[in-house]
Amino acid sequence: MEKLFILFTLCSIVLVAPPLVHGYGPRGVTDGPKALKHWYKRLPQMKQKVTHLHFYLHDIVGGPNPTNIPIAMANFTAQSPTYFGLIAAMDDLLTAGPSPNSEIVGRAQGLFGSTSLEEIGYHMTFNFVFTSEKYNGSTISLIGHNPFFNEHRELPIVGGSGSFRLARGSALLNTVSYDSASGDAVVEYNVVVLHY
Ligand SMILES: *[C@@H]1O[C@H](CO)[C@@H](O)[C@H](O)[C@H]1NC(C)=O
Ligand SMILES: *[C@@H]1O[C@H](CO)[C@@H](O)[C@H](O)[C@H]1NC(C)=O
Numbered sequence: 001m002e003k004l005f006i007l008f009t010l011c012s013i014v015l016v017a018p019p020l021v022h023g024y025g026p027r028g029v030t031d032g033p034k035a036l037k038h039w040y041k042r043l044p045q046m047k048q049k050v051t052h053l054h055f056y057l058h059d060i061v062g063g064p065n066p067t068n069i070p071i072a073m074a075n076f077t078a079q080s081p082t083y084f085g086l087i088a089a090m091d092d093l094l095t096a097g098p099s100p101n102s103e104i105v106g107r108a109q110g111l112f113g114s115t116s117l118e119e120i121g122y123h124m125t126f127n128f129v130f131t132s133e134k135y136n137g138s139t140i141s142l143i144g145h146n147p148f149f150n151e152h153r154e155l156p157i158v159g160g161s162g163s164f165r166l167a168r169g170s171a172l173l174n175t176v177s178y179d180s181a182s183g184d185a186v187v188e189y190n191v192v193v194l195h196y
Contacts, residue, residue, distance in 0.1 A: 039165070046196045053191040057108050058093045058100050062182030067092045077114070082121070086114040094128065098176055098186055106130040112146070121147040124155060128191075138162030140193060142171060151175075157193055169193035 031039065060067045067090060074085040089111055096103040110126020128140040139162065144155035153173040160167030172190040179185070 043166075043196070048194050048196060051193050051195065053189070053193065055094045055096055055105050055189050055191075056098050056102075056176065057187045057189060058095065059090065059183075059185045059187065060092070061184055062179075063184075068183075071111075080114075080117070082116055082119060083114040084117050088112055090126065094189075098188070100186075103132070105132040106135075110142075116147070119147055120149055121145060135163050138164050140164050140167055140169075140191070146173070148175075157191070160193070160195060164193060164195045167193050167195040169195075 058067070069089055071087045071089055073083070073087070077083055077085040090108060092108040093100060093104060094106045094108055095101075096105055107129045108126055109129055110124065112122040112124045112126065115121060115123040122145075123143075124146050125143045127142070130136060130138050130140075139160055140157055141159040142155045143158050146153050146155060151174055155171045155173065157167055157169035157171060169192050174188050176186040176188050
């Protein structure tokens with residue numbers, strides 16, 4: 001009877017285990033089209049989870065190796081105290097600790113524009129591109145309003161890829177250091193993300 005039960009249990013495990021498709025895995029960004037289709041088919045049975053991420057962004061504006069560069073501005077921008085109309089690109093380092101020499105977890109890549117007449121406020125549209133072992137190749141996409149000199153800012157997470165496929169969530173930002181001469185900043189990110 002006991003043996004029968006074990007056999008039954010083993011059979012159930014085999015039945016409920018997800019089929020092995022080559023390259024299949026929720027983390028895989030190398031999933032082929034077949035695996036992607038299969039992932040979406042399984043979606044109704046998949047449980048949403050909450051992941052907390054914590055890291056620091058290094059925004060380098062000055063010096064010979066900037067990671068944040070202006071692309072364009074209007075004539076008006078130069079006279080604007082808020083740099084209204086400035087568009088810039090960034091490829092900022094993300095690290096586990098506040099020091100730029102701490103473990104690298106990825107990059108923050110994207111565009112932002114100075115879109116406030118009243119304060120230094122940016123419209124941001126960018127991605128966290130993770131390179132650390134656990135989330136290597138996965139991305140999180142953000143779009144939001146960043147009033148740079150507020151102590152706390154919140155940016156909405158609107159999507160993602162790989163581990164963060166169909167992600168939603170929020171990123172809380174606070175500036176750890178800002179050098180007004182160079183414009184360089186270190187920004188702490190506390191991220192809460194819902195994903196599968
Ligand atoms: C912008 O400035 C340049 C150079 O000062 C000038 O030639 C041009 O006409 C200006 N454009 C507008 C739209 O004001
Ligand atoms: C991340 O993935 C890239 C490309 O697939 C690989 O070259 C690299 O070694 C990986 N890094 C880690 C930390 O696993």
